[in-house]
Structures are given as structure tokens and as C-alpha cells.
Amino acid sequence: ANAATNDVCPARGGYALYTGGQEQECTRRLSLMGDLRQAIERNELLLYCQPKVDIASRRVCGTEALVRWQHPVHGMLSTMEFIKLAENAGLITPLTHWMLDAVFSQSYAWHEAGLDRALSVNLSAHDLYDPMLVDRIQCLFSTWSVSPELIQFELTESALMQEPLVALEALTRLKKLGIRLFIDDFGTGYSSLSYLQKLPVDSIKIDQSFVMPMEANNDSAVIVRSTIELGHNLDLEVVAEGVDSQAVWNLLSAVECDVAQGYLISMPMPAEQFSDWENEWVRMNTAKLTVPGQ
Numbered sequence: 001a002n003a004a005t006n007d008v009c010p011a012r013g014g015y016a017l018y019t020g021g022q023e024q025e026c027t028r029r030l031s032l033m034g035d036l037r038q039a040i041e042r043n044e045l046l047l048y049c050q051p052k053v054d055i056a057s058r059r060v061c062g063t064e065a066l067v068r069w070q071h072p073v074h075g076m077l078s079t080m081e082f083i084k085l086a087e088n089a090g091l092i093t094p095l096t097h098w099m100l101d102a103v104f105s106q107s108y109a110w111h112e113a114g115l116d117r118a119l120s121v122n123l124s125a126h127d128l129y130d131p132m133l134v135d136r137i138q139c140l141f142s143t144w145s146v147s148p149e150l151i152q153f154e155l156t157e158s159a160l161m162q163e164p165l166v167a168l169e170a171l172t173r174l175k176k177l178g179i180r181l182f183i184d185d186f187g188t189g190y191s192s193l194s195y196l197q198k199l200p201v202d203s204i205k206i207d208q209s210f211v212m213p214m215e216a217n218n219d220s221a222v223i224v225r226s227t228i229e230l231g232h233n234l235d236l237e238v239v240a241e242g243v244d245s246q247a248v249w250n251l252l253s254a255v256e257c258d259v260a261q262g263y264l265i266s267m268p269m270p271a272e273q274f275s276d277w278e279n280e281w282v283r284m285n286t287a288k289l290t291v292p293g294q
């Protein structure tokens with residue numbers, strides 16, 4: 001890349017390198033960044049959520065909050081892509097603030113409708129270094145009078161490893177509010193076990209790259225099994241993400257994995273559809289349990 005290209009397109013934070021069509025790609029990203037800034041300001045993002053189900057009882061035990069961006073021209077954009085873009089463009093803070101507002105308001109609405117379902121919010125590494133984040137969260141709890149067990153946070157192993165001491169301090173402050181914390185994408189971040197043990201977390205989410213192939217690939221199955229054992233030995237709840245087949249569910253059930261999340265149960269859906277989905281899930285699973293002879 002020449003200097004001019006670098007100016008408009010800083011490849012920070014391990015951003016994917018590109019060779020062909022560089023300028024076009026940079027122009028696209030720059031224009032998307034401007035659009036994202038506006039989308040946040042104009043409230044054009046969407047709150048989606050995906051259920052988490054307790055494997056032994058088949059009960060819904062929570063949902064993950066996932067942001068979506070329906071671009072006026074390009075349609076629904078890949079979340080993975082625009083989160084990276086937001087991280088590199090310094091837009092994560094406003095995005096996280098938008099998400100927190102959306103999640104608290106949804107949690108309040110569900111509570112009013114008689115549904116108390118935990119929502120877990122993904123935080124980026126950058127959020128952990130925002131000294132105002134915990135104050136903002138505390139303020140949202142009192143504004144909406146939402147109880148602390150209904151809002152949870154997910155942090156990837158790699159976000160926690162960027163500045164381990166800062167991360168530990170932020171997590172400790174969140175934990176003091178009574179919030180449940182998850183380590184996301186577990187197994188992909190090369191963190192040391194002694195560091196993990198010091199973190200005030202409640203759950204680990206085994207990354208989908210280990211869960212999805214576990215039926216066909218024995219190495220993945222071994223990794224999943226030993227992670228479950230490790231988690232349980234450390235008194236942590238273990239969630240498997242990317243559960244997209246009955247075969248994988250059965251394997252996880254056999255090794256006493258606690259919670260499953262994935263397309264087998266449901267794709268992420270607009271948050272306002274969640275309570276209908278849950279009613280249907282309960283109906284289906286109650287029917288299954290009462291089939292004679294099963």
C-alpha cells in the first residue's frame with residue numbers, strides 16, 4: 001500500500017489486508033463509516049436477539065442481543081463486518097450506547113408484559129477502556145428500574161487479553177452491580193488459564209468453530225468435551241454457540257453441556273418477535289414431553 005492509501009485507509013487492529021481493488025474497497029468503507037455514524041444518530045439500527053436454551057430441561061434461559069444494520073441502499077449488512085468497521089472508525093462507543101438504550105428499553109417492555117428474560121450484550125475491547133461505561137450502565141438500571149439479573153455482558157477472550165488489568169477492573173465493577181458475565185468465543189483467544197481463573201465471570205461460551213464440526217471431527221469433539229470439563233471444574237456454566245444440528249445437540253447433552261444457542265433452536269430474530277417465538281417453543285416442547293411412550 002502506498003502512503004496515500006494508508007492515509008484514508010489505516011489498517012489498524014489486524015484489519016483484513018487487501019490487494020486487488022483497494023481503492024474501491026477503501027471508498028466503500030469510508031462511505032459506510034459516514035453512513036454508520038448517521039444510522040446511529042438517526043436510530044436506524046435494529047435490535048435482534050437469539051435464544052439460549054438449557055439443554056437438560058429445554059427451558060429458555062436467556063437471549064443474546066445482536067445488533068443489525070439495515071442500510072437504506074445496501075440492505076442488511078454483515079454484522080461482523082460493520083462491527084469491525086465501527087471499531088476501527090472509533091464508532092464503537094456510540095454503537096454500544098445505542099445498544100444499551102435499546103436493550104434496557106426492551107427489557108423494560110418485556111417486564112411490563114410479564115416476561116423476565118435476560119438479554120446479554122456484546123462489548124468490544126474498546127468499551128472496557130471507557131471509564132464512563134459502568135456509570136452509564138448504573139444510570140440505566142435506575143432509570144428503567146430493570147433488575148440486574150436481566151442484563152448480562154459477553155466479552156471475547158481476545159478483548160479481555162488486550163489489556164488484562166484494565167479488563168479485570170472493568171469486569172470487577174460490572175460484577176459488583178450484580179451482573180452476569182460471559183467469556184465469548186472461548187477457545188480462540190490464547191488466554192492463560194491462570195488469568196481466566198482470576199476473572200469474575202460466570203459462564204464461558206465455547207466458540208462455534210469447535211461446536212459446529214464436532215460430529216464429523218473428533219479433534220473438535222475432544223476440545224468441546226475438555227472445555228466443558230474445565231468450565232465445570234472452575235464452577236462456570238458452559239454454553240455452546242453455533243448449535244445447528246440435532247446431532248450436535250445430542251452430543252452436547254451426553255457430555256452435560258449446560259446451555260445451547262444456535263440455528264437449531266432459532267436464528268436471531270427482531271426482539272419484538274421474541275415472546276411469540278418463546279410461546280411457540282414452549283408449546284412444541286411441552287407437546288414433545290407429553291407424547292405417550294416417549
Ligand code: C2E
Binds near residue numbers: 066096123185242
Ligand atoms: P458472537 O457474539 O459470537 O455472536 C454469535 C454469532 O453467531 C451471531 O452472528 C449469530 O447470528 C451467529 N450464530 C448463532 N448461531 C449460529 C449457528 O447455528 N450457525 C451459524 N452459522 N451462526 C450462528 P452475528 O449476529 O452476525 O454477530 C457476529 C458477531 O458480531 C458477534 O459474535 C459479536 O462478536 C459481534 N456483535 C454482534 N452484535 C454486537 C453488538 O451489539 N456490539 C458488539 N460490540 N459486537 C456485536
Ligand code: MG
Binds near residue numbers: 064122154
Ligand atoms: Mg456474543
Ligand code: MG
Binds near residue numbers: 184208
Ligand atoms: Mg460468540
Ligand code: MG
Binds near residue numbers: 185208
Ligand atoms: Mg463468535
